[in-house]
Amino acid sequence: MNSIQATVNKILTYSCVDGPGNRLVIFLQGCNFSCVTCHNPYTVGLCNHCGDCIPACHANALELIDGQIAFDPSACDQCDACLDICPISASPMVQNISVADILEIARKNKPFLSGITVSGGEATLQLKFVITLFEAIKADSELKSLTCFVDTNGHLGAQSWGRLLPVTDGVMLDIKAFDPALHHGLTGQNNAKTLKAAKTVRDADKLYELRFLVIPGKTDTEAEIDGLTKFALSLGPDIRVRLNAFQHHGVRAEAQGWETMTKTGIDKIAAHLRKAGIPEVITPAFYL
Amino acid sequence: MQEIIEKLQNITDDKTLNPAQKARYLSIEAENMLPYPALDAQTAEALKQRVICDMYEGHAPYKPRYVLPDYSIVLKNGSAYLELPPPETLDEAINTLMIAYHHVPSVTGIPVYIGQLDDLLLPFCDGVSDDALYRKIKLFWRYLDRVLPDAFMHANIGPTDNRVARAILRVDAELKQIAPNLTFLYDPKISSEDILAMATNNIVECSKPHIANHPLHAKLFDDRGYGIVSCYNVLPIAGGASTLTRVNLKEVALRADSVVHFFAEVLPHYMELNFRLAKVRVDYLFNKSNFFTSFLVEEGWIDPDRFTVMYGIYAMAEAVNILQEKEGLAGQYGFDDVANKLGYRMSEEMARIVKNRPLENVWRGRAMLHSQAGISIDEGATPGVRIPYGTEPDPVSHVQALAPHHQYYSSGISEILTVDETIKNNPEAMLQLCKGALESGFREFTANVASNDLVRVTGYMVRLSDIAKFKACKGSRTNTTALASEAADGTGILDRKPRVVGHELYPSYGQ
Numbered sequence: 001m002n003s004i005q006a007t008v009n010k011i012l013t014y015s016c017v018d019g020p021g022n023r024l025v026i027f028l029q030g031c032n033f034s035c036v037t038c039h040n041p042y043t044v045g046l047c048n049h050c051g052d053c054i055p056a057c058h059a060n061a062l063e064l065i066d067g068q069i070a071f072d073p074s075a076c077d078q079c080d081a082c083l084d085i086c087p088i089s090a091s092p093m094v095q096n097i098s099v100a101d102i103l104e105i106a107r108k109n110k111p112f113l114s115g116i117t118v119s120g121g122e123a124t125l126q127l128k129f130v131i132t133l134f135e136a137i138k139a140d141s142e143l144k145s146l147t148c149f150v151d152t153n154g155h156l157g158a159q160s161w162g163r164l165l166p167v168t169d170g171v172m173l174d175i176k177a178f179d180p181a182l183h184h185g186l187t188g189q190n191n192a193k194t195l196k197a198a199k200t201v202r203d204a205d206k207l208y209e210l211r212f213l214v215i216p217g218k219t220d221t222e223a224e225i226d227g228l229t230k231f232a233l234s235l236g237p238d239i240r241v242r243l244n245a246f247q248h249h250g251v252r253a254e255a256q257g258w259e260t261m262t263k264t265g266i267d268k269i270a271a272h273l274r275k276a277g278i279p280e281v282i283t284p285a286f287y288l
Numbered sequence: 289m290q291e292i293i294e295k296l297q298n299i300t301d302d303k304t305l306n307p308a309q310k311a312r313y314l315s316i317e318a319e320n321m322l323p324y325p326a327l328d329a330q331t332a333e334a335l336k337q338r339v340i341c342d343m344y345e346g347h348a349p350y351k352p353r354y355v356l357p358d359y360s361i362v363l364k365n366g367s368a369y370l371e372l373p374p375p376e377t378l379d380e381a382i383n384t385l386m387i388a389y390h391h392v393p394s395v396t397g398i399p400v401y402i403g404q405l406d407d408l409l410l411p412f413c414d415g416v417s418d419d420a421l422y423r424k425i426k427l428f429w430r431y432l433d434r435v436l437p438d439a440f441m442h443a444n445i446g447p448t449d450n451r452v453a454r455a456i457l458r459v460d461a462e463l464k465q466i467a468p469n470l471t472f473l474y475d476p477k478i479s480s481e482d483i484l485a486m487a488t489n490n491i492v493e494c495s496k497p498h499i500a501n502h503p504l505h506a507k508l509f510d511d512r513g514y515g516i517v518s519c520y521n522v523l524p525i526a527g528g529a530s531t532l533t534r535v536n537l538k539e540v541a542l543r544a545d546s547v548v549h550f551f552a553e554v555l556p557h558y559m560e561l562n563f564r565l566a567k568v569r570v571d572y573l574f575n576k577s578n579f580f581t582s583f584l585v586e587e588g589w590i591d592p593d594r595f596t597v598m599y600g601i602y603a604m605a606e607a608v609n610i611l612q613e614k615e616g617l618a619g620q621y622g623f624d625d626v627a628n629k630l631g632y633r634m635s636e637e638m639a640r641i642v643k644n645r646p647l648e649n650v651w652r653g654r655a656m657l658h659s660q661a662g663i664s665i666d667e668g669a670t671p672g673v674r675i676p677y678g679t680e681p682d683p684v685s686h687v688q689a690l691a692p693h694h695q696y697y698s699s700g701i702s703e704i705l706t707v708d709e710t711i712k713n714n715p716e717a718m719l720q721l722c723k724g725a726l727e728s729g730f731r732e733f734t735a736n737v738a739s740n741d742l743v744r745v746t747g748y749m750v751r752l753s754d755i756a757k758f759k760a761c762k763g764s765r766t767n768t769t770a771l772a773s774e775a776a777d778g779t780g781i782l783d784r785k786p787r788v789v790g791h792e793l794y795p796s797y798g799q
Contacts, residue, residue, distance in 0.1 A: 020716050022684070
């Protein structure tokens, strides 16, 4: 089973923003939301080998072999011109990586790691890989102390959660908006599955934190903050909420024109949430 | 003569220096009007070309570079010379130490080691409440920073989890002072996870303390132990280092035709000259200066047999890249396996040469290899074996690239990991990084958090706001700000990606 592969956009051996402690983070390619505000939109699509990126690559790291994009990481200088030109928000630089490969990376970096986090894209789109990876970590005598976390939009059915949660230690769940129409406008999907997932994960005692992106004029409204407050409190008394501030870094053209979220605005919302009884509200360490 | 007078007047009239700072620079100028201890022609030429370097310690070594008194002696016996009775209470013990510090010389004139404070003070803490202890330590800390304002002054705590260490960590995070510098000695078998977490949380708060890998250090010393002083120099207690001379590996590499030539001839040649430079300085200190007639020796605070020579090296990154180019290889130091392995080979070879070269009037008859963190005037030469500023990889890759060097540098080595400020929301990540680094063989874990006002510049602490004030010509009450300002301007140290930095000394006025 450890030969099962995932389409991986990137692997980090140092991250202090993807769960508790320092984590090995696997960014899986592909997403079922198409968020206007996505800060890494090149993780959304899956490459269809159209070849449009080849002429954009000044380092000659890309070519078509038998109709498939071939990428040479040793030639690449990370200019990201291929990402800019891709018509479907994909990346020609993704790699197919097996569970066994990830285990080897985890072993090499074990002394530095508190755990492993799968992120994306939307990690649960490659559910079988994630479950196999987490099972393998828990079965490995050297690696089993690593906690296994998922960073997700929660758009996953109950049966799938039933398979994933037993091998997962913590979930960071992103809620994009509480008003269904606003959510659809921001993501192209409904939020019913996500809201249900929050309860499922919470009931399994695996909800590490709720994440909420605050966008001026959209998700910072009284109705949205009220929705967040009530929803978080309905999940239980010791819920942890992380507020993220909308910034322009990485986002595509449409959202570049939107106003960014300020520290003053975030601090005001955080104070409101704390006053309402949410014990742990995390705000950004800095603003761009 | 006119030139000398002008130079001295520049010091006396400087608007950024206070009178004590002026007096110190004037004394350095006076010392350097004396002839240098006699050097053979080759060594003199190498020194002139700065292939080897004496850290501008001065022409007449009348005091050791670093002195680590055994302060337990004065706390147990008092001092006949200083007319001090043995202390009996915590107040008396702290007062005795405060007096003692003023009689401990060093290259800067301010003590670089103020003791293993928890071991020293714990015997006086019975019956002292936690709150009283906290308040007394806070006054003590304020005194140290205001009266002995030099970031090279270094306190040690650990490896046990104890009340004094906890009070010190609490006060240090609260006051966020430049001085004293602080190291927690960590031993996974002795230290609690809780106190290590307290120490790494402090790093997130104020970039202090350093965390030393106690088991790796302790096994190189004897029962009297060791201290971490100045930046991160590891030296015998009741002794210290007579001198620190260093080899600029970049200059050595420039004089080699190839890797083979470098190892076979050029490196051994300049290493020998650097031994000779150390030797004339040690000879002067021991045979001419009369330093060891001091009451410090008579009363047993120090023992002349316990002074080592720190054998410094620096600019390894440049040396490796120069040799790679001469061999037609593209890989850069810190990022490429072949380049990194060439670096490890240098460290191994230099450790071998140091181990095989006897020296007189030196602890155990041998110098101790040291990865030297640079001084303010170094340009185009990266400290020690570090990766050049501003180009470092992520902290984990950074540690993994440099860890194999650490086994060779018995008198100290430190990398500065710059960590971005998102870690403030997740201090557990700092704890994990620290544990990973020490488990990988790091002798010392040091980190800067990018947004902190208090940061390290090559090894000592400075406040960024002080540097800004200094540049606005308002002067600074701390001795290391001027030094840091020069280092920051000249060496690109603050160009570092949010991660770490070290320490060193401002050799003379206007340099």
